[in-house]
Amino acid sequence: MKFSSKKLFPVFLALCISLFFVVASAEPVRVTALKGPTAMGMIQMMENPGEREFSIVAAVDAVGPALIKGEADIAAVPANLASVLYNNTDGALQVLAINTLGVLYIVDSGDSVHSVADLKGKTIYASGKGATPEYALNYILSENGLDPEKDVTIEWKSEHAECLASLMAGEGIAMLPQPFVTTAQMKAENIRVALDLTEEWDKLQSGKENASALLTGVAVVRRAFAEEHPNAVASFLDDYKASVAFVNGDVAAAAELVGKFDIVPAPVAAKAIPACNITFIEGDEMEAKLSGYLSVLFSQNPKAVGGKLPAEDFYYKR
Numbered sequence: 024m025k026f027s028s029k030k031l032f033p034v035f036l037a038l039c040i041s042l043f044f045v046v047a048s049a050e051p052v053r054v055t056a057l058k059g060p061t062a063m064g065m066i067q068m069m070e071n072p073g074e075r076e077f078s079i080v081a082a083v084d085a086v087g088p089a090l091i092k093g094e095a096d097i098a099a100v101p102a103n104l105a106s107v108l109y110n111n112t113d114g115a116l117q118v119l120a121i122n123t124l125g126v127l128y129i130v131d132s133g134d135s136v137h138s139v140a141d142l143k144g145k146t147i148y149a150s151g152k153g154a155t156p157e158y159a160l161n162y163i164l165s166e167n168g169l170d171p172e173k174d175v176t177i178e179w180k181s182e183h184a185e186c187l188a189s190l191m192a193g194e195g196i197a198m199l200p201q202p203f204v205t206t207a208q209m210k211a212e213n214i215r216v217a218l219d220l221t222e223e224w225d226k227l228q229s230g231k232e233n234a235s236a237l238l239t240g241v242a243v244v245r246r247a248f249a250e251e252h253p254n255a256v257a258s259f260l261d262d263y264k265a266s267v268a269f270v271n272g273d274v275a276a277a278a279e280l281v282g283k284f285d286i287v288p289a290p291v292a293a294k295a296i297p298a299c300n301i302t303f304i305e306g307d308e309m310e311a312k313l314s315g316y317l318s319v320l321f322s323q324n325p326k327a328v329g330g331k332l333p334a335e336d337f338y339y340k341r
Contacts (some may be wrong), residue, residue, distance in 0.1 A: 051076040052255050054097045055086055058286055060123045060201060060299040061099035061240040066280040067266035075259070079286065090116060096248045097259060102238040103155055103327050106317050109337050110329030117249060117339040118241045119260060121309050122267070124300035125221030125237035127159060128204050131196040136217035139167040143174045146195035148186040152179040158320045158327055159220055159237055160198060166227045190214065200239075202287050202295035209291065221300060228315075235315025239300070249339065257341055260305060267303040270296060310338040 052075045056062035062079050069077045078095075080086060087108055089095040099122055100108070109116050129136060129147070136142060142164065151157055157179075161171045169175060178195070180186050183203045190197040191211060198220075199207065207214045224237035242263065249256050270277040274296045281296075282289030304312065320327040 052097065052252075052259065053095050054078070054259075055080060055089055055095040056099040057081075057083060057086065057101075057240070060126055060301055062284075062286050063277070063281050063292070063296065063299060064122050064267045064270055064301045064303070065099070065263065066277060066284060066286075067269045068262050069284055070280055073262075074255075079284065090243070090245060093245065093247075095245075096252075097242060097244045097256075099240055099242050101155055102241050102313060102316060103158075103320055105241050105243045106333050106337070107327075107329035108243070109333045110331060114334070114336060115246050116243045116337075117246050118243050118309070118313065118337060119256070119305065119339050120242050120263065121238055121240075121302060121304040121313060122242050122263075123238070123240035124302055125159070125219075125224060126200040126239050126299055127156060127198060127220040127237070128201070128216050128298075129196060129198055129218035129220065130190065130204055130207060130214055131217050132190060132193055132211065132213050132215075134215070136196060139163060139169065139218065139223060141217075142196075143169055146176040146178060147198055148178045148180060148189040148195055149198040150180045150183045150186050154327075155239065155320075156198060156200070158323050159224070161323060162319055163220060163223045163227070167223075201299045202291050204298065205291050205295035206287075209294070233311060233315055235319060236312045238313060238316045241313065244339065253341075256339075260341065264303045264305075267301055270301055306340060313338070 054075055054077050056065055056079055058079050058081045068075065083101060083104065086098050086100050087104065090098055090108065091112060105116065105118050149156055149160065164171045164175065171177065183199060186197040186199055187203055187207050189195065190207060196217065204216060221237045228234040244256060274293060277296060278289045278292035281287060281292035317328050317332055321332055325331065
Protein backbone atom coordinates (compact mmCIF):
# COMPACT_ATOMS: atom_id res chain seq x y z
CA MET A 24 0.00 0.00 0.00
CA LYS A 25 1.32 3.42 -0.95
CA PHE A 26 0.83 6.57 1.14
CA SER A 27 0.65 9.98 -0.43
CA SER A 28 2.57 12.73 1.31
CA LYS A 29 -0.36 15.01 0.53
CA LYS A 30 -2.66 12.67 2.47
CA LEU A 31 -0.26 12.27 5.39
CA PHE A 32 0.36 15.98 5.86
CA PRO A 33 -3.09 16.79 7.35
CA VAL A 34 -2.70 13.89 9.79
CA PHE A 35 0.79 15.06 10.77
CA LEU A 36 -0.49 18.63 11.23
CA ALA A 37 -3.35 17.46 13.42
CA LEU A 38 -0.95 15.47 15.63
CA CYS A 39 1.32 18.49 16.01
CA ILE A 40 -1.61 20.72 16.98
CA SER A 41 -2.82 18.15 19.52
CA LEU A 42 0.64 17.84 21.01
CA PHE A 43 0.92 21.63 21.23
CA PHE A 44 -2.28 21.90 23.25
CA VAL A 45 -1.26 19.04 25.56
CA VAL A 46 2.05 20.76 26.32
CA ALA A 47 0.46 24.20 26.57
CA SER A 48 -2.19 22.96 28.99
CA ALA A 49 0.37 21.46 31.39
CA GLU A 50 0.43 24.09 34.11
CA PRO A 51 3.48 24.50 36.35
CA VAL A 52 3.37 23.50 40.01
CA ARG A 53 2.60 26.73 41.85
CA VAL A 54 4.68 27.14 45.02
CA THR A 55 4.34 29.97 47.54
CA ALA A 56 6.77 30.77 50.35
CA LEU A 57 6.97 33.40 53.06
CA LYS A 58 9.78 35.92 52.96
CA GLY A 59 12.29 34.68 55.51
CA PRO A 60 13.81 31.34 56.57
CA THR A 61 10.98 29.27 55.06
CA ALA A 62 11.77 30.66 51.62
CA MET A 63 15.54 30.40 52.07
CA GLY A 64 15.43 26.62 51.98
CA MET A 65 13.85 26.69 48.51
CA ILE A 66 16.33 28.95 46.75
CA GLN A 67 18.12 26.25 44.78
CA MET A 68 14.75 25.27 43.31
CA MET A 69 13.95 28.92 42.64
CA GLU A 70 17.21 29.25 40.74
CA ASN A 71 16.33 26.15 38.67
CA PRO A 72 12.52 26.08 38.77
CA GLY A 73 11.89 23.59 35.99
CA GLU A 74 8.13 23.03 35.83
CA ARG A 75 7.49 25.02 38.98
CA GLU A 76 6.40 28.59 39.49
CA PHE A 77 7.53 30.27 42.71
CA SER A 78 6.13 33.31 44.47
CA ILE A 79 7.43 34.90 47.65
CA VAL A 80 4.99 36.84 49.83
CA ALA A 81 5.65 39.04 52.84
CA ALA A 82 2.37 38.46 54.71
CA VAL A 83 1.14 35.08 55.89
CA ASP A 84 -2.45 36.27 55.41
CA ALA A 85 -2.01 35.87 51.66
CA VAL A 86 -1.01 32.20 51.78
CA GLY A 87 -4.10 30.56 53.27
CA PRO A 88 -6.60 32.05 50.79
CA ALA A 89 -4.34 31.14 47.85
CA LEU A 90 -4.33 27.49 48.94
CA ILE A 91 -8.04 27.37 49.66
CA LYS A 92 -8.92 28.95 46.30
CA GLY A 93 -6.59 26.58 44.45
CA GLU A 94 -4.30 29.42 43.37
CA ALA A 95 -1.32 27.69 44.99
CA ASP A 96 -0.54 23.97 45.02
CA ILE A 97 2.25 23.85 47.59
CA ALA A 98 3.15 26.45 50.20
CA ALA A 99 5.49 27.05 53.12
CA VAL A 100 3.45 28.18 56.13
CA PRO A 101 3.80 28.50 59.91
CA ALA A 102 3.47 25.09 61.54
CA ASN A 103 0.34 25.88 63.55
CA LEU A 104 -1.34 27.55 60.55
CA ALA A 105 -1.09 24.27 58.68
CA SER A 106 -3.23 22.66 61.37
CA VAL A 107 -5.67 25.57 61.39
CA LEU A 108 -6.11 25.38 57.61
CA TYR A 109 -6.52 21.61 57.76
CA ASN A 110 -9.31 21.91 60.33
CA ASN A 111 -11.00 24.83 58.58
CA THR A 112 -11.11 23.07 55.21
CA ASP A 113 -12.23 19.60 56.37
CA GLY A 114 -8.80 18.16 55.66
CA ALA A 115 -8.21 19.73 52.24
CA LEU A 116 -4.51 20.20 53.06
CA GLN A 117 -1.71 17.85 54.05
CA VAL A 118 1.68 18.63 55.54
CA LEU A 119 4.61 17.44 53.44
CA ALA A 120 7.65 18.25 55.56
CA ILE A 121 9.01 20.35 58.39
CA ASN A 122 11.19 23.02 56.80
CA THR A 123 12.23 25.24 59.72
CA LEU A 124 12.82 24.50 63.38
CA GLY A 125 12.75 27.26 65.97
CA VAL A 126 14.14 30.66 64.96
CA LEU A 127 13.23 32.59 68.12
CA TYR A 128 15.84 34.14 70.39
CA ILE A 129 15.90 36.33 73.48
CA VAL A 130 18.37 39.15 72.84
CA ASP A 131 19.55 42.00 75.01
CA SER A 132 21.99 44.87 74.95
CA GLY A 133 23.51 44.04 78.31
CA ASP A 134 24.65 40.98 80.23
CA SER A 135 21.79 40.31 82.62
CA VAL A 136 20.13 37.26 81.06
CA HIS A 137 21.85 33.87 81.01
CA SER A 138 18.94 31.57 81.87
CA VAL A 139 15.16 31.55 81.68
CA ALA A 140 15.07 32.29 85.43
CA ASP A 141 16.88 35.57 84.73
CA LEU A 142 13.84 36.80 82.79
CA LYS A 143 11.90 37.30 86.02
CA GLY A 144 11.02 40.96 86.48
CA LYS A 145 12.14 41.86 82.96
CA THR A 146 10.24 43.62 80.18
CA ILE A 147 10.26 41.63 76.95
CA TYR A 148 9.37 43.25 73.65
CA ALA A 149 7.85 40.73 71.29
CA SER A 150 5.75 40.35 68.17
CA GLY A 151 3.41 37.47 67.33
CA LYS A 152 0.67 37.59 69.94
CA GLY A 153 -1.85 34.84 69.28
CA ALA A 154 0.68 32.92 67.21
CA THR A 155 3.71 30.64 67.66
CA PRO A 156 5.95 33.27 69.36
CA GLU A 157 3.43 33.81 72.16
CA TYR A 158 2.74 30.12 72.73
CA ALA A 159 6.41 29.18 72.63
CA LEU A 160 7.40 31.92 75.07
CA ASN A 161 4.54 31.11 77.46
CA TYR A 162 5.41 27.39 77.39
CA ILE A 163 9.09 27.97 78.12
CA LEU A 164 8.36 30.50 80.88
CA SER A 165 5.70 28.40 82.63
CA GLU A 166 7.67 25.14 82.39
CA ASN A 167 10.56 26.96 84.08
CA GLY A 168 8.35 28.13 86.93
CA LEU A 169 7.58 31.67 85.72
CA ASP A 170 4.08 33.05 85.32
CA PRO A 171 3.92 34.89 81.95
CA GLU A 172 1.31 37.28 83.34
CA LYS A 173 2.90 38.04 86.71
CA ASP A 174 6.63 37.37 86.64
CA VAL A 175 7.48 39.17 83.39
CA THR A 176 6.08 42.11 81.43
CA ILE A 177 5.53 41.26 77.77
CA GLU A 178 5.04 44.27 75.52
CA TRP A 179 3.43 42.99 72.34
CA LYS A 180 4.24 44.89 69.15
CA SER A 181 2.59 44.54 65.75
CA GLU A 182 5.87 43.91 63.91
CA HIS A 183 9.32 42.52 64.65
CA ALA A 184 10.79 45.81 63.42
CA GLU A 185 9.13 47.62 66.35
CA CYS A 186 10.71 45.19 68.80
CA LEU A 187 14.04 45.79 67.15
CA ALA A 188 13.59 49.56 67.47
CA SER A 189 12.83 49.24 71.20
CA LEU A 190 15.87 47.03 71.69
CA MET A 191 18.10 49.46 69.79
CA ALA A 192 16.83 52.27 72.04
CA GLY A 193 18.03 50.30 75.06
CA GLU A 194 14.54 49.57 76.34
CA GLY A 195 14.50 46.15 78.00
CA ILE A 196 15.10 42.97 76.03
CA ALA A 197 13.41 41.48 73.00
CA MET A 198 12.28 38.19 71.55
CA LEU A 199 13.25 38.21 67.88
CA PRO A 200 13.36 35.65 65.09
CA GLN A 201 16.13 35.25 62.56
CA PRO A 202 17.11 37.09 60.43
CA PHE A 203 16.06 40.07 62.60
CA VAL A 204 18.57 38.97 65.25
CA THR A 205 21.42 39.17 62.74
CA THR A 206 20.16 42.52 61.46
CA ALA A 207 20.20 43.87 65.02
CA GLN A 208 23.72 42.59 65.68
CA MET A 209 24.99 44.13 62.45
CA LYS A 210 23.64 47.51 63.60
CA ALA A 211 24.88 47.37 67.19
CA GLU A 212 27.80 45.31 68.48
CA ASN A 213 26.50 45.30 72.06
CA ILE A 214 23.41 43.25 71.17
CA ARG A 215 23.86 39.63 72.17
CA VAL A 216 21.86 36.42 71.98
CA ALA A 217 20.91 35.66 75.57
CA LEU A 218 18.74 32.57 75.01
CA ASP A 219 18.04 30.26 72.11
CA LEU A 220 14.41 29.27 72.62
CA THR A 221 14.86 26.14 70.50
CA GLU A 222 17.53 24.93 72.91
CA GLU A 223 15.35 25.84 75.88
CA TRP A 224 12.45 23.86 74.38
CA ASP A 225 14.73 20.86 73.81
CA LYS A 226 15.85 20.96 77.45
CA LEU A 227 12.23 20.71 78.56
CA GLN A 228 11.61 17.79 76.21
CA SER A 229 14.76 15.89 77.13
CA GLY A 230 14.04 12.35 78.34
CA LYS A 231 10.45 12.31 77.15
CA GLU A 232 9.38 9.26 75.15
CA ASN A 233 7.77 11.26 72.34
CA ALA A 234 9.82 14.44 72.46
CA SER A 235 8.49 17.34 70.41
CA ALA A 236 10.46 20.20 68.92
CA LEU A 237 9.95 23.93 68.64
CA LEU A 238 8.92 24.41 65.04
CA THR A 239 8.50 27.44 62.83
CA GLY A 240 7.46 26.29 59.38
CA VAL A 241 6.22 23.39 57.29
CA ALA A 242 5.46 22.77 53.64
CA VAL A 243 1.86 21.87 52.83
CA VAL A 244 0.08 20.65 49.72
CA ARG A 245 -3.51 20.71 48.56
CA ARG A 246 -4.79 17.15 49.03
CA ALA A 247 -6.50 17.17 45.63
CA PHE A 248 -3.25 18.16 43.95
CA ALA A 249 -1.28 15.46 45.80
CA GLU A 250 -3.79 12.80 44.75
CA GLU A 251 -3.82 13.93 41.12
CA HIS A 252 -0.07 14.53 40.78
CA PRO A 253 1.83 12.15 43.11
CA ASN A 254 4.92 12.18 40.87
CA ALA A 255 5.08 15.97 40.94
CA VAL A 256 4.88 15.92 44.75
CA ALA A 257 7.59 13.26 45.00
CA SER A 258 9.83 15.25 42.67
CA PHE A 259 9.23 18.41 44.69
CA LEU A 260 10.18 16.67 47.93
CA ASP A 261 13.37 15.23 46.45
CA ASP A 262 14.43 18.61 45.06
CA TYR A 263 13.44 20.40 48.27
CA LYS A 264 15.60 18.05 50.34
CA ALA A 265 18.53 18.70 47.99
CA SER A 266 17.95 22.46 48.15
CA VAL A 267 18.00 22.46 51.96
CA ALA A 268 21.24 20.45 51.92
CA PHE A 269 22.72 23.02 49.53
CA VAL A 270 21.69 25.97 51.71
CA ASN A 271 23.19 24.46 54.86
CA GLY A 272 26.25 23.07 53.08
CA ASP A 273 27.31 26.14 51.08
CA VAL A 274 26.19 29.15 53.06
CA ALA A 275 28.13 31.67 50.97
CA ALA A 276 26.58 30.56 47.67
CA ALA A 277 23.16 30.23 49.29
CA ALA A 278 23.38 33.74 50.72
CA GLU A 279 24.01 35.17 47.26
CA LEU A 280 20.85 33.52 45.97
CA VAL A 281 18.87 34.69 49.01
CA GLY A 282 19.92 38.22 48.15
CA LYS A 283 19.20 37.70 44.45
CA PHE A 284 15.61 36.73 45.20
CA ASP A 285 15.23 39.69 47.60
CA ILE A 286 14.44 37.56 50.63
CA VAL A 287 17.02 39.39 52.76
CA PRO A 288 20.29 41.08 51.74
CA ALA A 289 23.11 38.62 51.03
CA PRO A 290 25.39 39.89 53.86
CA VAL A 291 22.57 39.37 56.37
CA ALA A 292 21.79 35.93 54.96
CA ALA A 293 25.43 34.86 55.18
CA LYS A 294 25.41 35.43 58.94
CA ALA A 295 21.79 34.41 59.59
CA ILE A 296 21.51 31.08 57.73
CA PRO A 297 23.49 29.03 60.30
CA ALA A 298 21.07 30.23 63.01
CA CYS A 299 17.86 29.84 61.00
CA ASN A 300 17.53 26.09 61.65
CA ILE A 301 16.52 25.38 58.05
CA THR A 302 15.78 21.68 57.77
CA PHE A 303 13.93 18.99 55.86
CA ILE A 304 12.06 16.37 57.90
CA GLU A 305 9.37 14.14 56.41
CA GLY A 306 7.57 10.88 57.14
CA ASP A 307 7.29 9.39 60.62
CA GLU A 308 9.85 11.73 62.18
CA MET A 309 7.89 14.72 60.86
CA GLU A 310 4.69 13.36 62.37
CA ALA A 311 6.30 12.73 65.77
CA LYS A 312 7.85 16.19 66.06
CA LEU A 313 4.92 18.12 64.61
CA SER A 314 2.17 16.28 66.49
CA GLY A 315 4.04 16.83 69.76
CA TYR A 316 4.49 20.51 69.00
CA LEU A 317 0.82 20.95 68.12
CA SER A 318 -0.16 19.15 71.34
CA VAL A 319 1.76 21.73 73.37
CA LEU A 320 -0.02 24.56 71.57
CA PHE A 321 -3.39 22.83 71.94
CA SER A 322 -2.92 22.55 75.70
CA GLN A 323 -2.43 26.32 75.90
CA ASN A 324 -5.12 27.39 73.46
CA PRO A 325 -7.08 24.99 71.19
CA LYS A 326 -7.68 27.84 68.73
CA ALA A 327 -3.94 27.92 68.05
CA VAL A 328 -4.30 24.68 66.06
CA GLY A 329 -7.81 25.22 64.70
CA GLY A 330 -9.84 23.88 67.61
CA LYS A 331 -8.63 20.27 67.58
CA LEU A 332 -5.56 18.25 66.82
CA PRO A 333 -5.39 17.05 63.20
CA ALA A 334 -6.08 13.42 62.31
CA GLU A 335 -3.57 10.92 60.95
CA ASP A 336 -4.33 11.85 57.33
CA PHE A 337 -2.89 15.31 57.99
CA TYR A 338 0.61 13.85 57.65
CA TYR A 339 1.60 13.10 54.07
CA LYS A 340 3.56 9.86 53.71
CA ARG A 341 5.12 8.62 50.51
